[in-house]
Amino acid sequence: xEEIISLDALIELIDKKQVTKLRELFETSEIIDIAExxxxxxxxxxxxxxxxxxxxxxxxxxxTYLNEDTQAKLxxxxxxxxxxxxxxxxxTDDIVDFLEDMPAxxxxxxxxxxPKEERxxxxxxxxxxxxxxxxxxxxxxxxxxxxxxxxxxxxxxxxIGQDAETISSTFVIDKKRNLVGVLYLxxxxxxxxxxxxxxxxxEDFLTTNVHDDQEVVADIFKRYDRTxxxxxxxxxxxxxxxxxxxVIDVMEKExxxxxxxxxxxxxxxxxxxxxxxxxLAKKRIVWLLFLMVSATFTSMxxxxxxxxxxxxxxxxxxxxxxxxxxxxxxxxxxxxxxxxLATKEVTTKDYGKVIWKEFRxxxxxxxxxxxxxxxxxxxxxxxxxxxxxGANHPEDWQVAGLxxxxxxxxxxxxxxxxxxxxxxxxxxxxxxxxxxxxIVTTLVDATSLLIYFLLCTQIFKLVQV
Amino acid sequence: xEEIISLDALIELIDKKQVTKLRELFETSEIIDIAExxxxxxxxxxxxxxxxxxxxxxxxxxxTYLNEDTQAKLxxxxxxxxxxxxxxxxxTDDIVDFLEDMPAxxxxxxxxxxPKEERxxxxxxxxxxxxxxxxxxxxxxxxxxxxxxxxxxxxxxxxIGQDAETISSTFVIDKKRNLVGVLYLxxxxxxxxxxxxxxxxxEDFLTTNVHDDQEVVADIFKRYDRTxxxxxxxxxxxxxxxxxxxVIDVMEKExxxxxxxxxxxxxxxxxxxxxxxxxLAKKRIVWLLFLMVSATFTSMxxxxxxxxxxxxxxxxxxxxxxxxxxxxxxxxxxxxxxxxLATKEVTTKDYGKVIWKEFRxxxxxxxxxxxxxxxxxxxxxxxxxxxxxGANHPEDWQVAGLxxxxxxxxxxxxxxxxxxxxxxxxxxxxxxxxxxxxIVTTLVDATSLLIYFLLCTQIFKLVQV
Numbered sequence: 018x019e020e021i022i023s024l025d026a027l028i029e030l031i032d033k034k035q036v037t038k039l040r041e042l043f044e045t046s047e048i049i050d051i052a053e054x055x056x057x058x059x060x061x062x063x064x065x066x067x068x069x070x071x072x073x074x075x076x077x078x079x080x081t082y083l084n085e086d087t088q089a090k091l092x093x094x095x096x097x098x099x100x101x102x103x104x105x106x107x108x109t110d111d112i113v114d115f116l117e118d119m120p121a122x123x124x125x126x127x128x129x130x131x132p133k134e135e136r137x138x139x140x141x142x143x144x145x146x147x148x149x150x151x152x153x154x155x156x157x158x159x160x161x162x163x164x165x166x167x168x169x170x171x172x173x174x175x176x177i178g179q180d181a182e183t184i185s186s187t188f189v190i191d192k193k194r195n196l197v198g199v200l201y202l203x204x205x206x207x208x209x210x211x212x213x214x215x216x217x218x219x220e221d222f223l224t225t226n227v228h229d230d231q232e233v234v235a236d237i238f239k240r241y242d243r244t245x246x247x248x249x250x251x252x253x254x255x256x257x258x259x260x261x262x263x264v265i266d267v268m269e270k271e272x273x274x275x276x277x278x279x280x281x282x283x284x285x286x287x288x289x290x291x292x293x294x295x296x297l298a299k300k301r302i303v304w305l306l307f308l309m310v311s312a313t314f315t316s317m318x319x320x321x322x323x324x325x326x327x328x329x330x331x332x333x334x335x336x337x338x339x340x341x342x343x344x345x346x347x348x349x350x351x352x353x354x355x356x357x358l359a360t361k362e363v364t365t366k367d368y369g370k371v372i373w374k375e376f377r378x379x380x381x382x383x384x385x386x387x388x389x390x391x392x393x394x395x396x397x398x399x400x401x402x403x404x405x406x407g408a409n410h411p412e413d414w415q416v417a418g419l420x421x422x423x424x425x426x427x428x429x430x431x432x433x434x435x436x437x438x439x440x441x442x443x444x445x446x447x448x449x450x451x452x453x454x455x456i457v458t459t460l461v462d463a464t465s466l467l468i469y470f471l472l473c474t475q476i477f478k479l480v481q482v
Numbered sequence: 483x484e485e486i487i488s489l490d491a492l493i494e495l496i497d498k499k500q501v502t503k504l505r506e507l508f509e510t511s512e513i514i515d516i517a518e519x520x521x522x523x524x525x526x527x528x529x530x531x532x533x534x535x536x537x538x539x540x541x542x543x544x545x546t547y548l549n550e551d552t553q554a555k556l557x558x559x560x561x562x563x564x565x566x567x568x569x570x571x572x573x574t575d576d577i578v579d580f581l582e583d584m585p586a587x588x589x590x591x592x593x594x595x596x597p598k599e600e601r602x603x604x605x606x607x608x609x610x611x612x613x614x615x616x617x618x619x620x621x622x623x624x625x626x627x628x629x630x631x632x633x634x635x636x637x638x639x640x641x642i643g644q645d646a647e648t649i650s651s652t653f654v655i656d657k658k659r660n661l662v663g664v665l666y667l668x669x670x671x672x673x674x675x676x677x678x679x680x681x682x683x684x685e686d687f688l689t690t691n692v693h694d695d696q697e698v699v700a701d702i703f704k705r706y707d708r709t710x711x712x713x714x715x716x717x718x719x720x721x722x723x724x725x726x727x728x729v730i731d732v733m734e735k736e737x738x739x740x741x742x743x744x745x746x747x748x749x750x751x752x753x754x755x756x757x758x759x760x761x762l763a764k765k766r767i768v769w770l771l772f773l774m775v776s777a778t779f780t781s782m783x784x785x786x787x788x789x790x791x792x793x794x795x796x797x798x799x800x801x802x803x804x805x806x807x808x809x810x811x812x813x814x815x816x817x818x819x820x821x822x823l824a825t826k827e828v829t830t831k832d833y834g835k836v837i838w839k840e841f842r843x844x845x846x847x848x849x850x851x852x853x854x855x856x857x858x859x860x861x862x863x864x865x866x867x868x869x870x871x872g873a874n875h876p877e878d879w880q881v882a883g884l885x886x887x888x889x890x891x892x893x894x895x896x897x898x899x900x901x902x903x904x905x906x907x908x909x910x911x912x913x914x915x916x917x918x919x920x921i922v923t924t925l926v927d928a929t930s931l932l933i934y935f936l937l938c939t940q941i942f943k944l945v946q947v
Contacts, residue, residue: 185667207640277818280818282818302847312802327792337777351745385767458806
């Protein structure tokens, strides 16, 4: 996407107080494009000028896209009237979104400036736990009673729909205020005026509980191709709706979290560039330490066989190679299966199918890679890229055979472990992404080292010490 | 999500020919839930019974969710009349979706059974290249001319909107059939009947070209929170629309591809469980071979210093440990930055910021991990988990210091490389995901081995040979 206006051009409009052109810009551009430029303006008074000049229906949207710091500074500088205008023109869920990251004194200011009804909505939404349906829902929806006709319903929507975040779905309630149907605007428009809405509303609608995890909500949207979902409280009363734009953000965030966990990090709460260096370091150190300590097994195994390494030093030259290949082939399977579990392409019920498939894939992959590996290592030794010397050194073909056979076993084990670990995690209700590439690598490393030395000393009896 | 009906219950309904109950099931359930159960039915005649019994508005949707094999079998068994009914009740883009994977003879059958107009639409859509806007758009939208009032527009939508995939947006064209505005149903319903639609339509609308990559389309939906996007041909005429449900599928697929590439695989075209063993193996072997050959550098480095390893065997025990830690810490940064580039949180313009940030993160991480590592290795050696013997073996604290210092340098290099490689790839217009964890690992492995041996032999002069 190209920037729609340059920073310099925008600053010029502001400095020269070209009010008409500035207003025009907001009417003809996408607000998010302007917001990106505004986020580069350091002088807060320039931004304040925009908020004073441009219609608040535009600036309210602009505000939601600004950096937290800028938002906080602006709230400090806004008059009470400006603040009230901003809140009236914003959707409640957007207000709650930025309030969540604000210091308490600013939250108090915003709440004070809010109209009474809005204030109680904001307070309610602020109290829902992060990552629940409640935290992403909005209270601005249209509900109508069940005994209306299409014509009456449309008239009512026209009357009360102006402030709603969407009227594409309206929610039909009975006399006890229970949700009894969902009415799509499309259906209303396509039906005859006199039809009772009871006849056309959908009585088998999906809902979500306000305390449900937002990932559950995102799954419903994806699976059932929804754009709006009603949210019920524990008494099954309708208390809000979730719209698809907020769900897309959730989907993106959840995927980023999965990716982070799988790379051996704790996920970030904020965008990368906005996250401090210490937080970034903290998120990574835990896993690095854990994995480093786990690698002790590899040290112990090597140490146990160090006499053999001293006797035939060539043996140590290939340790990184087969360890890397093991880690890589295990990592391939782990990411594929973890992603499959996340998109629901694969479920734990498919375990048998998956393992059987990975086993065959491993056989083919292992055979091809190990054959190539045998030839490659034989070549390396023959042309002296890697030297094979010493008092009673093994033959070149013996070394190549040993490494290739280890590699083959390693690939089989890596693929089977790589498929099993995420599915096992899912089965015991852990996040499959926790069984990350690094963990698989660590396990495979230790196993393949053991195989290497056992093949070398027990089966091939290549080295006598 | 719970299954809504069990396989056994569904088969019983079919075997006992409980027509009413079967129809009821389709009316009260989400079709995708039933489809999942249907996909487990092997006996195609049972499925055929469903298609004969249940209203085609439901079975048309059911059909889109079935496996390719089942779809092909069903088309073979359908009468011409059934086929025509299926096509009439399906959206054109859904028909094209399943035709894309069908053998030619079945495509011909379907096209023959299609009503004339539908046939030409299907043919047109089939001709767009995979992964373009054209391949995911539908031709079933509503266009109206610009000189109508709200009342007239609503009447027209009522008349021609029944077959459209969505009427939430209608598209306003001038006399030359150029797209001049987009009209949201919500606006129509909320406006007065006599308002000319020219006054309320959006003239600054976003569009996409039919040949645009679907990833570009997905980005527009995400960035601008759209649910529908008009598609133009090279002459800027409106030829189709894209709806958000198809875009969500694209987003999921693109993310899966990124994840696959980053784990060192070529992405799959199909779902994991539907992909054959040979295809799966082929997608992985190329990278494994490439990475294995790259690992030759590590072998060469170790080989070059093998005299030192023979003299002090303890030195080889820690090679896997610092290589793993290097790979892991590089992988952390690479995934974070690659994901950031994919979600546009980070751009190549931020290179300076990112490197400076990662350098500082690496300093902190390196310091903490290396300090802990020093103590840990010292302990391992003292309590004999790893033995440090031999004629002129170095002191325990010397070994621990050497490993810790190598680890520190490795983490710094890994983080800087891990941040630079994806951004460099992006800069030269390659897919950043190509600079995958495995590639970073291979590079870091070689570098850290070199550092290890140089520190050991040149600086510390721990071992004399």
